Amino acid sequence: MKNIRILILGVVTTLLCNSNLKAQDWANLEQFRSDNAKLEIPAKDENRIVFMGNSITIGWLHARPEFFEGKPFINRGISGQTTPQMLVRFRQDVIDLRPKAVVILAGTNDIAGNTGPSTIEMIMDNIKGMAEMAHANGIKVILSSTLPAYDYPWKPGLEPANKIISLNKMMKDYADEKGHIYLDYFSAMADERNGLPKKYAEDEVHPTVAGYKIMEPLVEAAIIKALE
Numbered sequence: 001m002k003n004i005r006i007l008i009l010g011v012v013t014t015l016l017c018n019s020n021l022k023a024q025d026w027a028n029l030e031q032f033r034s035d036n037a038k039l040e041i042p043a044k045d046e047n048r049i050v051f052m053g054n055s056i057t058i059g060w061l062h063a064r065p066e067f068f069e070g071k072p073f074i075n076r077g078i079s080g081q082t083t084p085q086m087l088v089r090f091r092q093d094v095i096d097l098r099p100k101a102v103v104i105l106a107g108t109n110d111i112a113g114n115t116g117p118s119t120i121e122m123i124m125d126n127i128k129g130m131a132e133m134a135h136a137n138g139i140k141v142i143l144s145s146t147l148p149a150y151d152y153p154w155k156p157g158l159e160p161a162n163k164i165i166s167l168n169k170m171m172k173d174y175a176d177e178k179g180h181i182y183l184d185y186f187s188a189m190a191d192e193r194n195g196l197p198k199k200y201a202e203d204e205v206h207p208t209v210a211g212y213k214i215m216e217p218l219v220e221a222a223i224i225k226a227l228e
Contacts, residue, residue, distance in 0.1 A: 026085065026088070027081075027084075027085040027086075027088035027089045028078050028081070028085065028089065029088070029089050029092055031078055032076055032089075032092075032093050033092070036092060036093065036096065036097060039074070039097060041098060042072070042097075042098050042099070042100075046072050046100075047072055047100050047101075047223075047227055048072045048074065048097065048098065048099040048100055049071075049072060049073050049074070049099055049100065049101050049102070049103060049223055050073075050074045050076055050093070050094045050097055050099040050101075050102045050103070051073060051074065051075045051076060051077060051102075051103045051105070052076050052077070052086060052090070052093065052094055052102055052103065052104050052105070052106070052130070053076075053077040053081075053086075053103075053104065053105035053106055053144075054077055054078060054079060054080060054081045054082075054086075054105070054106065054108070054109050055077065055078075055079035055080060055206060056077070056105060056108070056147060056205075056206060056207060057075060057076070057077025057105050058075060058077030058078060058079060059077070059079075059206055059207065060075065060077070060207070060212050060215075061075040061077070063207070063208070063209050063212055064209060064212045064213075064216070067212070067216055074097060074099070076093040076094065077105075080109060080114055081106075081109060081114075082106075082109045082110045082114050082115045082118070082126075083106045083107060083110050083118075083123050083126030083127055083130075084115065084126050085115065086104075086106055086126070086130060087126045087129050087130055090129075090130050090133055090134075091133065094130075094133075094134065094139070095133060095134065095137050095139065099139055100139070100140060100226075100227060101139060101140035101141070101142055101223060101226045101227060102130075102134050102139055102140070102141060102142065103142045103144060103183070103219060103222070103223070104127065104130055104131070104141070104142065104143055104144060105144040105146075105147075106123075106126075106127060106130075106144075106146070107123050107127070107146040107164070107167050108146050108147065108149055108160070108164065108205070110122070110123045110126075111123070111146075111149075111158065111160045111163050111164065111167070112152045112154070112155050112158065112160070113155065113158070120163060120166050120167050120170065123167060124167065124170045124171070124174070127143065127171065127174075128174060131143065131174075131178065131180060135178070135180075140180075140181070140226040140227065141175075141178075141180040141181065141226075142180070142181040142183050142219075142222045142223065142226055143171050143174070143175045143180055143181065143182055143183065144183040144185060144219075145168040145171065145172075145182070145183065145184050145185050145186040145187075146164045146167055146168055146171075146186070147164075147185055147186065147189060147196055147205075147207070148161065148164060148186055148189055148190040148191070148194055148195050148196040149161065149164060149195060149196055149204065149205050150193045150194065150195025150196070150204060151195070151204065152205060153203050153204070153205065161193065161194040161195060162194070164186070164194075165186075165194060168184075168186055172184075181222050181225055181226050183218060183219060183222040184218070185214075185215055185218060188214055188215075188218060189211065189214055189215075196211070200214060
């Protein structure tokens with residue numbers, strides 16, 4: 001009995017420690033810390049691009065690794081993240097890597113409430129914060145529209161479609177005002193519900209290979225424009 005109590009205490013202690021560590025690293029700064037440290041300063045003629053985002057961004061690397069191979073593209077997506085978390089890690093995972101441009105794809109997890117309730121204005125403020133940090137450091141900004149979503153499988157009933165449309169309008173207006181590039185995935189992927197059809201995402205949120213193939217020429221054109 002004593003041994004069982006000791007075992008249970010050990011398991012509980014481990015779980016609490018892991019929980020505390022996660023709480024202390026709310027923005028998940030450890031995710032790419034060692035990878036960042038291994039990166040060399042970009043060569044003078046290197047058009048390094050950082051992709052900052054959530055599961056849609058990191059899922060791109062997993063589903064279509066060939067899109068990133070042989071290119072100076074660095075993927076810094078973390079599944080489930082919201083814009084305040086990205087803002088916290090933006091210096092470490094974008095600015096310190098000295099890219100020529102950053103592709104920011106964010107917002108849907110905020111609307112889903114992954115780290116608590118957020119208004120569209122709060123989300124946009126965080127996106128503006130990232131854009132301002134990039135601009136201040138000579139990094140071109142590509143603001144990607146939030147992808148369509150009719151519903152979230154992990155949090156149904158939030159009716160995100162119209163909120164996403166409003167957020168995208170704010171992003172486009174801000175990009176036009178500040179001279180940033182607005183990358184419109186939404187118009188190319190939305191269906192009649194203003195959602196993401198199953199042909200592009202089986203769960204109607206996270207793109208399949210077919211979905212990423214729609215996105216790839218759009219982001220490549222945006223990168224070319226940003227680097228002009």
